Amino acid sequence: MSTTSRIWVRRTTTISIAVLLTVMAVLIAQRFQMLQTPVPEVDAQDVVGGGGDRAVGIYTGFEFVERVAGDLIFELLSKRTLGLSSGWHEIEGVRLQFYNEGEKGPTLTCDGASFNIQTRDARLQGGVRIEMPNGAVLTTDAGKFEASSRRITTNSDVYFVSGGTFGRSKNAVYDLAADEVIVSGGVLLSAEDGTTLSAPEAVYQRAKTRIVFRQGGTVSLEESSIEAPRMTVEMAENEGPPNRIHLSGGVVAHGEGLASGGRVDAWMERAVAERDGTGRWQVDAMTTGPWITVRFTGGEGYFERTLKTWVLRAVIGDEGIINIRAEHGVCIHEIPTDGPPRWGEAMSARVWFADGQATDVELLEDVVLSGGEINGRGHRARMSPQAGLIMLHGDPTGPGRVLLSSERGSVNCDQAQLFNTEGRAEARGNVQGVIRNVSLMGGGQSGASEPTHFAAESLDVKDGGAEYHLRENTRLWQGKRLVLADDVVYRHDRATVRAAGHVRTSMPASEVGSAEDSSDDVVVDARSLDFNQDAGTAIYRGNVRYSDPQHTLAAAELSIFFNDDNKVTAVEATGSVELTELETGRRMTGQRARREVATDSVVVSGTPVRLSDPTGNVVSGSSLTWNQADGTVSVTGGTETIYYPEEKKH
Numbered sequence: 255m256s257t258t259s260r261i262w263v264r265r266t267t268t269i270s271i272a273v274l275l276t277v278m279a280v281l282i283a284q285r286f287q288m289l290q291t292p293v294p295e296v297d298a299q300d301v302v303g304g305g306g307d308r309a310v311g312i313y314t315g316f317e318f319v320e321r322v323a324g325d326l327i328f329e330l331l332s333k334r335t336l337g338l339s340s341g342w343h344e345i346e347g348v349r350l351q352f353y354n355e356g357e358k359g360p361t362l363t364c365d366g367a368s369f370n371i372q373t374r375d376a377r378l379q380g381g382v383r384i385e386m387p388n389g390a391v392l393t394t395d396a397g398k399f400e401a402s403s404r405r406i407t408t409n410s411d412v413y414f415v416s417g418g419t420f421g422r423s424k425n426a427v428y429d430l431a432a433d434e435v436i437v438s439g440g441v442l443l444s445a446e447d448g449t450t451l452s453a454p455e456a457v458y459q460r461a462k463t464r465i466v467f468r469q470g471g472t473v474s475l476e477e478s479s480i481e482a483p484r485m486t487v488e489m490a491e492n493e494g495p496p497n498r499i500h501l502s503g504g505v506v507a508h509g510e511g512l513a514s515g516g517r518v519d520a521w522m523e524r525a526v527a528e529r530d531g532t533g534r535w536q537v538d539a540m541t542t543g544p545w546i547t548v549r550f551t552g553g554e555g556y557f558e559r560t561l562k563t564w565v566l567r568a569v570i571g572d573e574g575i576i577n578i579r580a581e582h583g584v585c586i587h588e589i590p591t592d593g594p595p596r597w598g599e600a601m602s603a604r605v606w607f608a609d610g611q612a613t614d615v616e617l618l619e620d621v622v623l624s625g626g627e628i629n630g631r632g633h634r635a636r637m638s639p640q641a642g643l644i645m646l647h648g649d650p651t652g653p654g655r656v657l658l659s660s661e662r663g664s665v666n667c668d669q670a671q672l673f674n675t676e677g678r679a680e681a682r683g684n685v686q687g688v689i690r691n692v693s694l695m696g697g698g699q700s701g702a703s704e705p706t707h708f709a710a711e712s713l714d715v716k717d718g719g720a721e722y723h724l725r726e727n728t729r730l731w732q733g734k735r736l737v738l739a740d741d742v743v744y745r746h747d748r749a750t751v752r753a754a755g756h757v758r759t760s761m762p763a764s765e766v767g768s769a770e771d772s773s774d775d776v777v778v779d780a781r782s783l784d785f786n787q788d789a790g791t792a793i794y795r796g797n798v799r800y801s802d803p804q805h806t807l808a809a810a811e812l813s814i815f816f817n818d819d820n821k822v823t824a825v826e827a828t829g830s831v832e833l834t835e836l837e838t839g840r841r842m843t844g845q846r847a848r849r850e851v852a853t854d855s856v857v858v859s860g861t862p863v864r865l866s867d868p869t870g871n872v873v874s875g876s877s878l879t880w881n882q883a884d885g886t887v888s889v890t891g892g893t894e895t896i897y898y899p900e901e902k903k904h
Contacts, residue, residue, distance in 0.1 A: 307338045307339055307340045307342070308338065308339045309336055309337065309338055309339075310337045310338060310339050311336075311337040312334070312335065312336055312337070313334070313335040313336075313337065314333065314334050314335075315331075315332075315333070316330075316331070316332040316334075316335035316343065316345055317329070317330065317331050317332075318330040318369070318371075320374060320401075325353075325355070325356065326353045326356060327352070327353060327404075327430070328350055328351060328352045328353060328430075329350070329351040329353075330345075330348070330349075330350050330369065330376075331348070331349040331350075331351075332345035332346060332347055332348050332349070332367075333346050333347030334346040334347065341370050341371050341372045341373075342368050342369065342370050342371075343368070343369045343370075343371060344366070344367075344368055345366060345367050345368075345369055346365070346366050347365070347366075348362075348363060348364045348365070348366065348367045348378065349361070349362070349363050350362040350363070352430065354433060354460065354461075358387065359386075359387065359460070360384050360385065360386050360387070360428075361384065361385045362378075362382070362383070362384045362406075363381075363382075363383045363384075363385075364378045364379065364380055364381055364382040364383065365379065365380030365381045366378075366379055366380050367379065373401055373402070374399075374401030375398075375399060375400055375401055375402075376398070376399040377396075377397075377398050377399075378396060378397045378398070378399065379395070379396040379397075380395070380396070381393070381395075382394045382395065382396060382397055382408070384428075388416070389416065389417075390414060390415065390416035391414060391415050391416070392412060392413070392414040392426070393412070393413050393414070394408045394410045394411065394412045394413070394426070395410040395411070396408065396410050397410070397426075403429075403431075404429070404430040404431045405427055405428065405429050405430065405431075406426075406427070406428035406430070407425075407426070407427045407428075408425065408426050408427075409424070409425050411423075411424060412424070412425070412426045412437060414437075418445060418446035419443060419444065419445050419446070420443070420444045421437075421441070421442060421443040421444070422441075422442050423437040423438060423439050423440060423441045423442070423455075423456075424438065424439025424440055425437070425438045425439040426438070432459075433459070433460040433461045434457055434458060434459050434460065435457070435458040435460070436455060436456070436457050436458075437455065437456050437458075438454065438455035438456075439454075439455075440452070440454070441453045441454065441455060441456050441471075448475060449473065449474070449475045450473070450474045450475075451471055451472070451473050451474075452471060452472050452474070453467045453469065453470065453471030453472070453485075454469040454470075454471075455467070455468060455469055456471075462488075463488065463489040464486055464487060464488040464489065465486070465487040465489075466485075466486050467482075467484065467485035467486070467487075468484065469483075470482050470483040470484055470485060470503065471485050478507070478508065478509035478518075479507065479508050479509075480501075480505065480506070480507040480508075481505070481506045481507075482501035482502065482503060482504070482505045482506075482525075483502070483503030483504060484500075484501070484502045484503045485499065485500065485501050485502075486499070486500040487499050487500075488500075496529075497528065497529040498526065498527065498528045498529070499526070499527040499528075500524070500525075500526050501524060501525045501526075501527075502523070502524035502525075503523075503524070504521070504522075504523060505520075505521065505522045505523070505524065505525050505539070506519075506520070506521055507519070507520040507521075508520075517550070517551045518548065518549070518550050518551075519548075519549045519551070520546075520547065520548040520549070521544070521546070521547045522539040522540070522541055522546040522547075522566070523540065523541035523542060523543055523544070523546075524539070524540060524541070525537060525538065525539040525540070526538045532571075533571070533572075534569055534570060534571045534576070535569070535570040535571075536567065536568070536569055536570075537566075537567065537568040537569075537570065538565070538566070538567050539565070539566040539567075540564070540565050540566070541564060541565075545562035545563065545564065545585070546562065546563050546564065546565070546566050546580075547560065547561070547562050548560070548561045548562075549561075557589045557590065557591050558587075558588070558589040559586075559587070559588045559589070560585075560586070560587040560588075561580070561584070561585070561586055562584070562585040562586075562587075563580035563581065563582070563583060563584045563585070563603070564581065564582040564583050565580065565581040565582050566578065566579070566580050566581075567579045567580075567581070575607045576606075576607060577604060577605060577606050577607065578603075578604070578605040578607075579602065579603070579604045579605075580602060580603040580604075581601075581602045582601070582602070583599075583601060584598075584599065584600050584601070584602060584603040584617065585597070585598070585599050586598035586599070586603075588625075594625055594626070595625050596623075596624065596625030596626055597622070597623070597624050597625050598617060598621075598622070598623050598624075598635075599620070599621070599622040599623075600617035600618055600619060600620060600621045600622070600635070601618060601619035601620050602617075602618045602619060603615065603616065603617050603618070604616040604618070613638070614636060614637065614638055615636070615637035615638075616634065616635065616636050616637070617634065617635040617637070618633075618634050619633060619634075620633075621633065621634060621635045621646065623635065623644070623646070623672070626677070627660055627661075627677040627718030627719065628658055628659070628660050628672060628677060628678075628679050628715065628718060628719060629658070629659045629660065630644075630646050630656065630657065630658050630659075630670065630672060630679075631646075631656065631657040632646040632647055632648055632654070632655075632656040632657070632669075632670070633647055633648050633649035633650075633652075633654050633656075634646070634647045635647070643671050643672065643673045644671065644672040644673075645669065645670075645671055646658075646669060646670045646671070646672065647668075647669045648667075648668050648669065655667060655668060655684075656668065656669055656670045656681070658670055658672075658679055658681060658687075658715070660677075660715075660718060660719035661690075661719065662689060662690060662691070662718075662719035662720070662746050663687055663688050663689040663690050663705075663719060663722075664687055664688050665681050665685060665686070665687035665713060665715070666685075666686055666687065667681040667682060667683050667684060667685045667686070667713070668682060668683025668684055669681075669682050669683055670682070677715075677716065677717050677718030677719065677720075678714075678715065678716050678717075679714075679715040680712070680713070680714050680715070681712065681713040681714075681715070682711070682712050682713075683711070683712075684711070685708075685709065685710045685711060685712060685713045685724070686707075686708070686709045687707070687708050687709075687713070688705045688706065688707055688708075689705065689706040689707075689708065689722065689744065689746070690705050690706075691746075694706045694730055694731070694732035694735050694737065694751070694785075704732050704733045705732070706730060706731070706732040707730065707731050707732070708722070708724060708728070708729060708730045708731075708742075709727075709728070709729045710724035710725055710726055710727060710728040710729070710742075711725060711726035711727055712724070712725045712726060713725070717747070719746065720745060720746045720747045721743065721744065721745050721746070722742075722743070722744040722746075723741075723742070723743045723744075724741070724742040724743075724744075725740070725741050726740065727740075728740065728741065728742045728753075730742060730744075730751070734760075734761065734762050734775070735759075735760070735761045735762075736758075736759060736760045736761070737751065737753055737757070737758075737759050737783070738756070738757065738758040738759070739753035739754060739755055739756060739757045739758070739783070740754060740755025740756050741753070741754045741755050742754075748786075748788070749786065749787030749788050750784070750785060750786050750787065751783070751784070751785040752782075752783070752784055752785075753782060753783040753784075753785075754781070754782045754783075755781070755782075756781075757778075757779065757780045757781060757782060757783045757794070758777065758778070758779050759777070759778045759783065759792075759794075760775040760776065760777045760778075761775060761776050762775060762776070763775060763776050763802050763803050774802070774803040775802075776800070776801070776802040777800070777801050777802075778794055778798065778799070778800050778801075778812060779797075779798070779799040779800075780794035780795060780796055780797065780798045780799070780812070781795060781796025781797055782794070782795045782796055783795075790815055790816040790817065790818070791813055791814070791815055791816070792813070792814040792816075793811065793812070793813045793814075794811065794812040794813075794814075795810070795811050796810070796811075797810075798810065798811060798812040798827070800812055800825075800827070803836075804835065804836055804837065804882075805833060805834060805835055805836060806833075806834045806836065807827055807831065807832065807833045807834070807847070808830070808831070808832045809827035809828060809829050809830060809831045809832070809847070810828060810829025810830055811827065811828045811829050812825070812826070812827045812828075813825070813826045813827075813828075821851075822851055823850075823851055823852065824848060824849060824850050824851060825848070825849045825851075826846070826847070826848040826849075827846065827847045827848075828845065828846050829845065830843075830845070831843060831844050831845060831846060831847045831858065831860070833847055833856065833858065838867065838868075838885075839867060839868040840865065840866070840867045840887075841865070841866050841867070842856075842858050842863070842864070842865050842878055842880065842887075843858075843863070843864045844858040844859055844860035844862075844863040844864070844877075844878065845859065845860025845861075846858070846859045846860055847859075854881070854882045854883045855879060855880060855881050855882060855883075856879070856880040856882065857877065857878070857879050857880075858877065858878040858879075858880070859876070859877045859878075860876075860877075861876055862874045862875065862876070863875050863876060863877055863878045863889065865878055865887060865889060873887075873889050874889070875889040875890055875891040876890060876891030877889070877890050877891060878890075
């Protein structure tokens with residue numbers, strides 16, 4: 255269950271299935287209409303009339319009509335007839351018109367024939383030609399008609415033509431009773447575009463207006479082919495063009511030398527192609543056993559692509575494939591020549607085409623994309639091969655949301671985009687997620703006890719999850735450490751966090767060596783924050799406001815320093831520093847202030863440094879050292895001291 259940002263479906267469905275269905279379409283659409291008129295022919299025999307048989311009459315314009323139960327079966331006409339004492343007639347310029355339920359059927363003509371007036375048997379020879387009502391023509395050299403079985407047979411080479419299609423076979427049988435024509439002995443049909451159909455035999459069932467290939471056959475076009483153990487072609491009424499084709503018993507398709515290079519192979523248990531009211535063809539492939547499988551090998555940097563499904567439907571028009579739909583479970587597997595294998599799974603899939611190329615691919619229900627640097631889950635995925643991206647959506651009517659995952663973390667959201675660029679993704683709408691193995695402001699990379707959580711309205715992921723860019727109402731937290739901002743960029747490979755716009759962070763006061771027994775937090779507000787795990791620094795800039803249980807601080811810039819164990823070692827403020835002790839109200843100002851956690855002391859420097867208290871006492875100098883352990887303050891380089899005695903204060 256995985257997804258990569260690459261579009262595996264693009265070649266699998268556009269090339270592989272396209273070739274398969276195009277071949278089927280060629281078979282269906284006006285390629286083998288000659289089989290609508292399978293023409294039976296007859297074997298050449300020795301002309302009866304010799305051997306002591308004597309002539310009893312010569313006729314010009316001989317006519318014979320055969321009826322059964324009052325139904326007209328055939329009419330025999332000739333230009334010249336020699337009647338013999340044996341009952342045989344040697345006739346020239348033969349025309350034999352067949353009927354079916356009172357309607358004209360095929361017409362047979364030949365140079366000559368031997369006809370038995372008692373048995374109704376006939377032997378045909380010389381330029382035998384049968385023309386079907388739809389215009390298809392069958393020719394052979396000789397044949398035989400047996401009245402008892404009502405069959406016309408030939409063991410001579412048979413040739414037939416229909417429109418732009420040519421065919422041949424070794425043998426033919428026309429069963430008048432069953433109204434069937436059977437051609438056998440290597441049936442070959444060829445269309446003007448080079449498409450061919452070869453089969454051991456073909457049975458034309460005229461009453462059912464269909465052709466049955468009981469021993470299967472193979473359709474070939476250039477370097478592509480489709481084979482089936484059984485095939486049936488159904489024509490429209492009145493022997494019109496084919497409107498339905500059935501293939502069963504294990505259909506196999508092959509294609510080589512494709513435009514993109516490589517080879518395509520496809521397998522399905524059975525398939526049906528049917529023409530709809532608009533003239534388009536709908537091809538349905540289905541299976542109850544192994545998957546319908548379409549495999550593409552080679553071409554454009556891919557060793558192999560495979561599509562598997564249980565039901566496949568394609569719509570084909572004059573312009574080629576229009577769309578494809580796979581149902582009841584779809585698996586897509588892709589093996590590139592460079593990179594790991596990738597998979598896509600869903601309950602169904604749709605593919606739209608233009609000019610023979612897939613323009614959009616949609617996976618529906620329980621979509622799983624895996625195998626790349628970023629994997630995905632969702633309700634629906636829309637792939638655009640030309641744009642090189644995948645749109646992944648959650649279920650708008652249910653609880654299911656989009657889930658993206660990588661080795662570095664996971665994200666759930668309303669919708670996401672996976673780009674063809676390796677390892678790039680975008681998440682939108684109520685974005686929430688987790689980043690693993692990262693320290694947030696010193697909060698856990700050593701030991702990695704807790705993951706870092708985040709939330710935002712949107713997220714951009716780059717470099718396979720190495721960079722997370724969060725926007726709008728952004729929040730990151732790890733344990734009790736919290737970062738709020740308008741915009742946050744996290745780089746996993748550099749162990750950095752860049753936050754901008756209304757930045758606020760908080761962490762337990764005990765983690766910065768301040769008021770270890772307090773449950774309160776240290777809170778910092780600023781315009782921006784740069785955290786670097788490797789450097790062990792968190793730098794706040796722009797109107798910085800710091801507060802902990804004991805102090806408040808204002809400065810232009812504030813730096814927090816961490817050691818290798820992610821413990822705060824020092825805090826330093828620069829630029830118009832103002833430090834206030836909450837308990838006493840004492841206020842210290844200067845240009846720089848640095849607190850060393852180890853010594854629990856604060857040094858304020860700058861000219862001048864000023865210390866004041868609520869009573870109005872003021873001390874100033876060049877530097878000030880505040881020992882927080884005992885509360886003492888020492889000033890060096892004093893320039894001013896204002897002291898109000900206790901009694902004067904009152």
